[in-house]
Amino acid sequence: MASIVRRKNAAGDITSYQVKWRDGGARTAGWQSETFDDETAAGVFRDAVNDCGQHWPPGWVKGRGYISAEQQDEDRYRFRTYAAKVIADRTGIEEHYRRACMGELERWVFPTFGECDVRSVEHFSSDTIRPWVRRLETTLVRRGGMPDGSPKMKPMSPKTIRNLHGLLSGILREAVRSEPPLRARNPCELTRLPRADDDGAEDGEDIEFLTPQEVEGLIGCMRQRQDQLLAVIAYGTGMRWGELTALAPMCVIPENGHTKLRVRRAWKKDGKGGYYIGKPKTKKSRRTLRISTTVHEALIELGVGTAAHDTLLFTGDQGQRLHYSTFHNRWERAVRKAKAAGLLPPQKNPTPHDLRHSHASALISAGHGLTYVQRRLGHESITTTNDTYGHLLPEADDDAMVTIETMLTGSRPQLRRIAG
Secondary structure (H helix, E strand, C coil): CCEEEEEECCCCCEEEEEEEEEHHHCCCCCEEEEEECCHHHHHHHHHHHHHCCCCCCCCEECCCEECCHHHHHHHCCEHHHHHHHHHHHCCCCCHHHHHHHHHHHHHHHHHHHCCCECCCCCCCCHHHHHHHHHHHHCCEEEEEECCCCCEEEEECCHHHHHHHHHHHHHHHHHHHHCCCCCCCCCHHHHCCCCCCCCCCCCCCCCCCCCCHHHHHHHHHCCCCHHHHHHHHHHHHHCCCHHHHCCCCHHHEEEECCEEEEEECCEEEECCCCCEEEECCCCHHHCEEEECCHHHHHHHHHHCCCCCCCCCCCCECCCCCECCHHHHHHHHHHHHHHHHHCCCCCCCCCCCCCHHHHHHHHHHHHCCCCHHHHHHHHCCCCHHHHHHHCCCCCHHHHHHHHHHHHHHHHCCCCCCCCCCC
């Protein structure tokens, strides 16, 4: 049965009256609630809920009260309402991604478009979407921290802007595809977006390709042996963080006289603030990697061959999942130490994920094809591999310069300046 809960402030004064009930009256059903300023109104609503079998009374909209059928019809075309339904009904996505989409909408999209009519060509057009994108380009967001612990504020990255624009575009696309269509076209398709490879900031988060010598120097500046071994395996395999930290002895297998890593596990968000071990992000992410002797030795040092087959190889201090932030803090200390020792150029600010990029770059610079690199990294599309690794290690440029110089001078005499 629905009941009334008196809400009080710190001084003990009643500030509101909340009607609470379980949807449908089932013990395991979710709690529902509505808040009122006076007890009489709360009592009337409580009785209405009880009369409706512990369901919302027909025509009642949470936070707004009873509205007409005509108004209800109009309300469902408000972008806030329509977008929430699109995300809730979307299939084939994980719950944490659904929650993330709603979070991004609430923070970045609804403040501008939340009360707009999804059908309106005035509310949604190139003239309204372009200014919104421009505001995102000038918005400062937290991206990392300073050595003293204070937040580092930078312009929103082009990748984030493109993702937010894609979220808006996907919802408007549903309006176009609706039966009958709610819109004739999707105006987002006409928007010119910032380049994904142009961060827009002087010290932007571009990919940092580390040379083998820089990786070695950085590993040597790490204090904990587990961190050193993690970096060795990350650089030696190109695995993602969620895949690395889910490694267990069961993942190491002998095959055709070689030792290989079977990438079949990864940490996943459960949509409730926690994590669980599930499958990697895509079908092609589930792969088998041949590993080098050094990587194999690092795995043995971590317990492969002696520990239980399902024991995590990388853990926090209490034996729990190794949090990225925990490792990242220690990584940052090693980066600063490596710079101070001259082992890392001052202009480079690598992240742990750059070990994956550097693994790919080293393979490409040594002449290995993009298809091989794609399979090793677990990219779903070779386009991703091609677009991401356009830059190679300095040694590749050196070889290219030799080739170009030979082209210019090796097949014919050098051009001589004609005396005037």
